[in-house]
Amino acid sequence: MAIRKLLLLLKPIDPYPFLQTEGVSFIKSPQVLQYLESRCKVHRNAINFCQEILRKKPVEWKPISRNDLSHPIHDVDMVITVGGDGTLLHASHFIDDSVPVLGVNSDPTQAHEVEELSDQFDASRSTGHLCAATVENFEQVLDDILLGRVVPSKVSRISLKLNSEPLLSHALNDVLIAHPCPAAVSRFSFKIKNKDGDTSQKTVNCRSSGLRVCTAAGSTAAMLSAGGFVMPMMSRDLQFMVREPISPGSTATQMHSAFKPDQSMDVNWYSDQGTIYIDGCQVCYNVQLGDKIEISSDAPVLNVFLSKGFTQIRSSY
Numbered sequence: 001m002a003i004r005k006l007l008l009l010l011k012p013i014d015p016y017p018f019l020q021t022e023g024v025s026f027i028k029s030p031q032v033l034q035y036l037e038s039r040c041k042v043h044r045n046a047i048n049f050c051q052e053i054l055r056k057k058p059v060e061w062k063p064i065s066r067n068d069l070s071h072p073i074h075d076v077d078m079v080i081t082v083g084g085d086g087t088l089l090h091a092s093h094f095i096d097d098s099v100p101v102l103g104v105n106s107d108p109t110q111a112h113e114v115e116e117l118s119d120q121f122d123a124s125r126s127t128g129h130l131c132a133a134t135v136e137n138f139e140q141v142l143d144d145i146l147l148g149r150v151v152p153s154k155v156s157r158i159s160l161k162l163n164s165e166p167l168l169s170h171a172l173n174d175v176l177i178a179h180p181c182p183a184a185v186s187r188f189s190f191k192i193k194n195k196d197g198d199t200s201q202k203t204v205n206c207r208s209s210g211l212r213v214c215t216a217a218g219s220t221a222a223m224l225s226a227g228g229f230v231m232p233m234m235s236r237d238l239q240f241m242v243r244e245p246i247s248p249g250s251t252a253t254q255m256h257s258a259f260k261p262d263q264s265m266d267v268n269w270y271s272d273q274g275t276i277y278i279d280g281c282q283v284c285y286n287v288q289l290g291d292k293i294e295i296s297s298d299a300p301v302l303n304v305f306l307s308k309g310f311t312q313i314r315s316s317y
Contacts, residue, residue: 003077003146006061008054009069009091011083011106013044032121039107039125046106046135047082053139057146066090073099078145082106084126088304089279092157092172097300100152102145103131104138129220132307145305152303156215156236159299160276162285163292167276169283170299173218176277177267177293178210178243185246186210187270192259195296204254209243211267213295228256233306236261236297264296 079101081087088103105128117123133141158171214223216231242255274287
């Protein structure tokens with residue numbers, strides 16, 4: 001398909017509005033202030049650079065701030081996000097499998113900067129795990145796409161049903177189901193079942209800090225930080241982990257595993273309150289005592305242009 005009409009989705013140009021209030025900065029450390037101001041400048045320059053490149057190409061395009069995006073995206077051939085993984089994640093909730101997306105990491109982490117400032121504060125910038133381009137290679141990546149030299153990868157997403165009703169949002173990274181108070185205990189049970197109706201696996205009852213389920217794309221994010229494993233990017237398996245289980249006993253080995261595309265997970269919620277967090281705090285749904293959540297990989301894939309070699313990540317499970 002020829003790509004002629006693009007949407008340029010932008011992280012807000014001034015992502016740190018608290019830097020100045022009536023001419024007075026809330027940030028007292030000169031080095032932190034300089035770091036944050038540098039991030040704003042680098043991001044702004046990246047936006048300007050991408051727009052200059054697009055003006056030279058035989059395409060129609062329009063910019064929009066991610067904060068102004070409120071409706072599904074259908075009338076374009078491709079979305080380009082300029083920001084980091086958060087901007088691409090935000091965009092994914094407005095895109096089905098008919099519109100590919102390219103992420104541009106506008107402010108990559110600088111290793112030397114992190115090292116120099118490590119004793120003072122965390123100087124990490126944007127990881128851009130799902131972003132195939134930076135200002136350094138944006139024009140080359142864009143040309144490859146426009147000339148049909150590369151195709152997007154089909155990245156799996158998570159589908160959710162609440163009491164048998166499909167939720168509109170699909171998770172690109174992960175889903176966390178937990179009590180809205182982080183100090184409260186989450187009570188629930190889960191069972192992995194085959195989609196042919198076989199429910200031979202036993203129900204697992206849990207008291208914990210909640211349940212996290214991730215895609216392959218999300219396996220390098222919170223799941224990995226919690227001790228999970230990295231999955232091949234093109235895998236359609238879903239990995240799950242019960243967070244901080246209380247006295248799991250004989251079910252300890254069932255607190256962390258994965259299930260296949262021909263399987264789903266049924267979760268029964270037994271706490272008075274609960275929240276389904278989709279891709280961090282991008283989208284939230286409330287649950288209550290007695291609710292049932294069904295989790296599977298039945299969601300439409302997201303077509304993402306990824307860095308070369310990304311799909312070659314080896315599985316460690």
